[in-house]
Amino acid sequence: MKMEIPAYCLASVFLYLITVSLFAKDQSIIVETRPAEKAAVTCFGGQELKIQLDVYGTTDKISILADLYQISTSLVVPVSKDLPVAENINLSENIKRSIDFTVRIPDVEKTTKFLLKYKTENEQGQWTVVGSTIVTAYPNNILNPIRTYGERNLISILGESKTLRKFLDSQKVTFESLGDKIPLDGKPRIILYEHAENDWLKFPESLSVSQVLVVFYSPPSGIPRIFSKQFGGGALIEVKMGLMDKLDNKPEAQEIFLEIFKDAVEQLQGKTGREK
Known part of the structure; x- marks a missing residue:
C-alpha cells in the first residue's frame, strides 16, 4: 500500500x-x-x-x-x-x-x-x-478606535491629568475637560483621570449609571493590576501599571491603553444600551 x-x-x-x-x-x-x-x-x-x-x-x-x-x-x-x-x-x-x-x-x-x-x-x-x-x-493607527469613538461620544478628562491631556492631544483624540467635578447631567461619558502622587483631588462618592471612570495611577502603587468594580450606578476601572510615562513611544503601552478603553466602552454600553 x-x-x-x-x-x-x-x-x-x-x-x-x-x-x-x-x-x-x-x-x-x-x-x-x-x-x-x-x-x-x-x-x-x-x-x-x-x-x-x-x-x-x-x-x-x-x-x-x-x-x-x-x-x-x-x-x-x-x-x-x-x-x-x-x-x-x-x-x-x-x-x-x-x-x-x-x-x-x-x-x-x-x-x-x-x-x-x-x-x-x-x-x-x-x-x-x-x-x-x-x-x-x-501599526501607527493603534488608537484609531478611540479617535472614532471620540468623534461621536463623550470622552472626558477629570482634574489636571497633564500626561493624559498631552497624549490625547498628540493623538488627535477629541475630549472635554471637566475640571475638578464630574457633572450630574445624565450624559453617557467615559471619564479618564490621571491620579498623581499626593493629588488633592478626591474621588466622587459615586457615579451615575451613564458614567465609567478610568483612573490611571502615576506612579503606580503596589502590584501592577487592572481592577474593575461597580461604583454607585456607574463603574470604576483602576489601572496600576505605570502606563503614563510609556504612552508616547511604547506601542505595547498604547495597545494596553486601547484595551482598557474598549473595556470602559463595553461597560458603558452595558449600562446605557448604547451602540458603538
Whole structure:
C-alpha cells in the first residue's frame, strides 16, 4: 500500500530546513542585542528603529551586514538584504565593541514580527550568521478606535491629568475637560483621570449609571493590576501599571491603553444600551 505524506508535514520539514540555514552560526564572532534581555524589541511600523548591539570576537577587522525578514507561524519572507551594520571593526585589542544600528521597519497594518539576521564574511569568503534580533512592529493607527469613538461620544478628562491631556492631544483624540467635578447631567461619558502622587483631588462618592471612570495611577502603587468594580450606578476601572510615562513611544503601552478603553466602552454600553 502506498503511503502519502500529508502536505502540512512536507511544509513543516521545508520550514525546518529554512530555519536551519538561517541560523547556522559562525562561533568566532557573536552579535548580541543590548541589553541581552531585550533581544526582542518593539517599534511602530514605518519608522526608523535604533538597535544597540554588542559585538564579541578577536578578529582584527570585520564588517557586519543584516538581512531583514518578516516572520509568521508558517513563513519567513525576505524584506531587505545586505543592510550595512558596521564596517572594519577592530576586535584585536578589545574583544567587545558596542555599536548602534539603525534600520527602517516597513509599515504594517497589524502587529507583525520581523527578524534581523546579522552576518559576517569568514576566511573562506562565506557569509555566516552571527546573531539576530526579533522586532515586533505595531501599526501607527493603534488608537484609531478611540479617535472614532471620540468623534461621536463623550470622552472626558477629570482634574489636571497633564500626561493624559498631552497624549490625547498628540493623538488627535477629541475630549472635554471637566475640571475638578464630574457633572450630574445624565450624559453617557467615559471619564479618564490621571491620579498623581499626593493629588488633592478626591474621588466622587459615586457615579451615575451613564458614567465609567478610568483612573490611571502615576506612579503606580503596589502590584501592577487592572481592577474593575461597580461604583454607585456607574463603574470604576483602576489601572496600576505605570502606563503614563510609556504612552508616547511604547506601542505595547498604547495597545494596553486601547484595551482598557474598549473595556470602559463595553461597560458603558452595558449600562446605557448604547451602540458603538
